[in-house]
Amino acid sequence: MARALIEVLNLEVHYGGIAAVKGVSFAVEEGEMVCLIGANGAGKTSTLKALARLLPSRGEVHYGAERIDATPPHELIPRGLALVPEGRGIFARLTVAENLAMGAYHRSDKAGIAADLKRIHGLLPRLRERSAQVAGTLSGGEQQMLAIGRALMGRPKLLLLDEPSMGLAPLMVEKVFEVIRTVAAEGMTVLLVEQNAKLALELCARGYVMESGAITVADTSTNLLADPRVRAAYLGE
Amino acid sequence: MGWSVKHKLGLVAVAVALIALPFVLAMAGTAWVRITNFAVLFILLSLGLNIVVGFAGLLDLGYVAFFAVGAYVYALLASPHFGLHLPFWVILPIGALVAGLAGAVLGAPTLRLRGDYLAIVTLGFGEIVRIFMNNLSAPLNITNGPKGINLIDPFRIGDFSFATTAGALSGPIKYYYFLLIVLLAVIVINRRLQDSRIGRAWVAIREDEVAAKAAGIDTRNIKLLAFAMGASFGGIAGGMFAAIQGFVSPESFILNESIMILAMVVLGGMGNIWGVIAGALLLSFMPELLRYTVEPAQKALFGRMLVDPEVLRMLIFGFALVLTMRFRPAGLWPETRHRRELDADRK
Numbered sequence: 001m002a003r004a005l006i007e008v009l010n011l012e013v014h015y016g017g018i019a020a021v022k023g024v025s026f027a028v029e030e031g032e033m034v035c036l037i038g039a040n041g042a043g044k045t046s047t048l049k050a051l052a053r054l055l056p057s058r059g060e061v062h063y064g065a066e067r068i069d070a071t072p073p074h075e076l077i078p079r080g081l082a083l084v085p086e087g088r089g090i091f092a093r094l095t096v097a098e099n100l101a102m103g104a105y106h107r108s109d110k111a112g113i114a115a116d117l118k119r120i121h122g123l124l125p126r127l128r129e130r131s132a133q134v135a136g137t138l139s140g141g142e143q144q145m146l147a148i149g150r151a152l153m154g155r156p157k158l159l160l161l162d163e164p165s166m167g168l169a170p171l172m173v174e175k176v177f178e179v180i181r182t183v184a185a186e187g188m189t190v191l192l193v194e195q196n197a198k199l200a201l202e203l204c205a206r207g208y209v210m211e212s213g214a215i216t217v218a219d220t221s222t223n224l225l226a227d228p229r230v231r232a233a234y235l236g237e
Numbered sequence: 238m239g240w241s242v243k244h245k246l247g248l249v250a251v252a253v254a255l256i257a258l259p260f261v262l263a264m265a266g267t268a269w270v271r272i273t274n275f276a277v278l279f280i281l282l283s284l285g286l287n288i289v290v291g292f293a294g295l296l297d298l299g300y301v302a303f304f305a306v307g308a309y310v311y312a313l314l315a316s317p318h319f320g321l322h323l324p325f326w327v328i329l330p331i332g333a334l335v336a337g338l339a340g341a342v343l344g345a346p347t348l349r350l351r352g353d354y355l356a357i358v359t360l361g362f363g364e365i366v367r368i369f370m371n372n373l374s375a376p377l378n379i380t381n382g383p384k385g386i387n388l389i390d391p392f393r394i395g396d397f398s399f400a401t402t403a404g405a406l407s408g409p410i411k412y413y414y415f416l417l418i419v420l421l422a423v424i425v426i427n428r429r430l431q432d433s434r435i436g437r438a439w440v441a442i443r444e445d446e447v448a449a450k451a452a453g454i455d456t457r458n459i460k461l462l463a464f465a466m467g468a469s470f471g472g473i474a475g476g477m478f479a480a481i482q483g484f485v486s487p488e489s490f491i492l493n494e495s496i497m498i499l500a501m502v503v504l505g506g507m508g509n510i511w512g513v514i515a516g517a518l519l520l521s522f523m524p525e526l527l528r529y530t531v532e533p534a535q536k537a538l539f540g541r542m543l544v545d546p547e548v549l550r551m552l553i554f555g556f557a558l559v560l561t562m563r564f565r566p567a568g569l570w571p572e573t574r575h576r577r578e579l580d581a582d583r584k
Contacts, residue, residue, distance in 0.1 A: 054450055077453030089448040091441060102441055105434070106453040154453060 004062070005030045005158055005189050006051065006081075011059035013046040020046040022213035023059065028158070028191050033184045035192040035200035035221075037234060038210035044193040045086050047210070048162050051191075052076065052083035063158070078106045080157030086166065086193075088147040092136030096127055099135050099146055103153030113153070120149045123182060141172030148179060158189045165196045177203055197234035201225050209234070255417060259410040270409040274481060276521035277416040278474050283501040283517040284423055284510065285470030290499065291508035291572070292436060293463035294443025296356040298495055299343070299363025303468035305370060305490035306339050307332040307475025309380060312485045315390040318381060325392045329476045336472025337465040339366075344464030348457055351446070363495050370487040385486025389479050399480070412481050419477070423470060427510050430466070439463055504561055506568030515570050524554055 004027040013021035021043040028034045036044050050057035053073040061069040063081060091099050100120065104113045121128035124145045130138060135146055144164055151159060161180065165173040177199060184190050194200035201207050201221040209217040209230060217230065224230050240248075262269040286300045310332040314323045343362045347355050374382030391400035391408070392415065399411045430436050438459045441449035450456050479485045497520065505516020531546040531553070561569065 052451065054447065072455065072457075073450050074453050074455040077451075083451050085447060085451050089445060089451060091444040091448055093444055094440070102437065102449075102452045105438065105441070150452065 004028065005032075005064060006191070007060075007062040008047075008051070009060040009062075011047060011050055011057055011061065013043065013050050013055055013057045015046075020213055021050065021057070024210070024213075024215045026208050026215060026218065028189060030157075030189055031187055032206070033190045033192070033204045035194055035204040035207045036210055037194055037197040037200050037207055039234070040195060041212075042210040043213040044210050045162055048083065048160050048191070048193050049085075052081065052160060054083070054085075074106070077154050077156075080155070081160070082151040082154050082156035082158070083160040084144075084147045084151045084162060084164065086162035088140075088143045090135045090143055090146050090150065092134070094135055095132055096135055096138070096146055097131045099150050100127065100153050103150035106154065112155075116153055116155060120152050123152075123179060124149050139172070141168050141176060144168060144172075144176050145179065148176070148183075152183065156188070158191065159183065161190060161192045163193055163195060165194060165199060173199065197230070198225075256414075259413045260405070263407065263410065267407055267409055270407070270413060272522070272525050274409055274412050274416055276518055277413070277420055278478055278481075279498065279501060279521045280420060280514050280517040281416075281423055281474040281477075282471055282498045283505070283513045284427055285467045285474065286498050287467075287502050287508065287510070287513045288427070288430070288439075288470070289463050289467035290502055291513065292431065292439040292443065293460060294439075295460065295463060296352060297359045297464075297467070298356045298492070298499065299359040299361070299366070300467070300471060300498055301490045301492070301494040302343075302363040302366035303336040303339055303471030304475040304478065304494070305366050305487075306336045306468075307472030308479040308485045308489070309370060309386075309475070310335050310472070311476035311479040312386040312389050313379070315480070316386050317388050318386050322390055324394075325390075325476070325480060329473055332472040332476040333469040334472075336475065337469035339472075340464040340466075340468025341461050343468070344461045348460055360492065360495075363490075363492060367487050367490050370490070380487075383487060385484060385488070387484050389483045389485065391483065392480050400483075409481075412477075416477065419473065423473075424510060424514075431510070435459065435462065500558065504558065504568055506571035508572030509568070509570055512568050512570030512572070516568065519569070523557065524550060527553055 007027040009025050010023045011021055011025070012019065012023050024043075024047060026036075036047065038044050046055060049055040051061060053068070053071060053076060057069065059069065060067060063076070063079070068076060068081075091102060094102070100117060104116070107113055126142050127146060127149050130142065135143065138146060148161070148164070164176050164180065168176065173196070180190065180192070181203060190204075192200055192204060201224055204221055207219065207221050207224050208215045209224070217224065217227065219227070225235070259270050259273065262273055282300070282304060285303070286297060289295050289297045289300070311325075311328050313319055314321050314328045314331070315325070343359065347358050350358060370380045371383050373380040380386070391398055392412070393399070399415065400408045402408060438449070438454045441452060441454055442456055442459060446456055501516040501520045502513050503516070504520065505514065506512025527550040528546065531549050532542065535542055535544070535546075
């Protein structure tokens with residue numbers, strides 16, 4: 001069995017007095033593709049943000065052999081933990097090329113950066129076509145592609161994706177998920193947060209179901225897709 | 238560098254013009270050289286504030302506080318007040334350092350604030366500094382309170398004093414050249430900063446702080462650095478101000494000055510060094526030009542004074558500001574990205 005790349009123990013996130021995440025534990029192994037599904041407000045985004053250290057939290061987060069729950073985010077990115085934030089979080093007024101360059105902010109290996117840029121342009125050809133365009137004028141799907149591309153520019157080991165399908169037309173969602181599939185096939189470890197449970201479960205091997213701040217079900221995607229509770233609550237059947 | 242002959246000739250022409258300028262101005266009166274010197278000081282202040290507001294996008298309404306810190310550091314270390322008379326090349330770096338520290342002190346508690354909230358805190362900070370200067374006269378007399386500090390040493394290198402006239406070189410002309418050199422240095426530093434990793438990190442923070450964090454930028458330190466660097470430019474300008482004036486008092490560092498410097502940055506074009514310089518020049522010279530034209534113009538038109546020139550001056554000044562912001566909302570000479578934002582808003 002592969003060792004866990006990220007392991008979370010009793011993670012809690014509070015906003016003021018309100019608990020958004022109430023002690024969740026889960027793990028993602030190297031090379032795995034895992035999703036965290038659940039309704040709006042279940043605490044999925046808070047969990048992901050806490051992993052990337054963008055939110056203060058309690059509990060333990062282990063990344064590889066290190067404990068990272070007190071590490072600032074700018075030290076995590078060079079170690080290969082990248083978050084594609086919800087709502088894409090691109091720099092709307094910078095060009096596509098500037099956005100991608102920002103993803104390699106912590107790197108100084110010029111040749112490596114150029115090679116990665118080429119690779120990402122190959123993976124996401126739209127970004128090459130629109131290199132000089134201001135990111136805010138891209139379509140929603142292209143912005144999501146850009147957000148993923150920017151994260152990949154940091155050469156991550158673990159990609160945290162927050163609601164990549166949000167607000168996108170179905171055709172675009174398919175394209176975005178195709179990109180995620182390709183990236184994962186190249187060996188990237190992916191933790192995907194999605195409201196679109198069906199899509200997420202079809203893409204990932206395993207999933208966790210989150211409800212009001214806690215993980216209620218954890219199983220393989222096949223089982224989850226067959227689980228009557230999951231079908232009733234998240235697949236609209 | 239691949240500069241064309243045309244470029245080089247242009248550069249030489251500008252240099253000659255800048256060197257000859259004070260002598261031309263002196264023909265119209267030494268007052269105009271002084272006005273120019275103050276304009277250069279305001280350019281320095283605007284460039285400093287531009288780092289905070291233009292590059293990093295942190296709205297600072299208390300910037301004059303760092304100008305005050307620099308001025309008081311110079312005044313205290315080179316005047317009979319404490320009987321200290323350190324040379325300026327020692328004091329100016331100290332002033333920059335102390336002002337930079339003050340900038341970090343202001344930055345640290347405001348790291349989580351943005352926009353209007355940050356503006357209010359910085360406004361308060363500016364007032365706190367001024368009130369301290371006003372009241373640090375008892376029980377231990379540090380700043381001499383509202384009376385200010387007088388008889389501040391001018392710049393001196395050996396026997397060469399910047400305050401006295403030597404032939405055609407009057408005091409203000411000597412300071413002009415000194416200010417010009419400092420200004421050139423500050424422009425070069427600013428250009429370098431803008432193109433550096435730090436500059437890119439500032440832009441990222443300005444555009445989207447969460448995304449900047451997600452891109453691996455240490456937003457805390459980078460923001461503190463913006464405050465400290467901007468403040469240290471203000472500190473240097475303050476030191477030179479104290480020496481040129483020979484006198485400092487808390488009155489020179491009121492909120493109005495902070496707003497004026499901010500107006501220069503915004504009017505000129507936030508984030509663009511040349512725009513900011515243009516804004517500072519315009520807002521420094523316009524009131525003075527109006528001072529000398531409003532009165533004769535009225536007399537010529539109506540045969541007598543109808544409106545007090547001081548009132549009319551500020552009226553025209555304000556009106557010009559409103560017009561500029563109406564027709565060039567991103568400033569006279571905006572940075573490309575700010576223009577993009579406004580264009581996007583219009584669509």
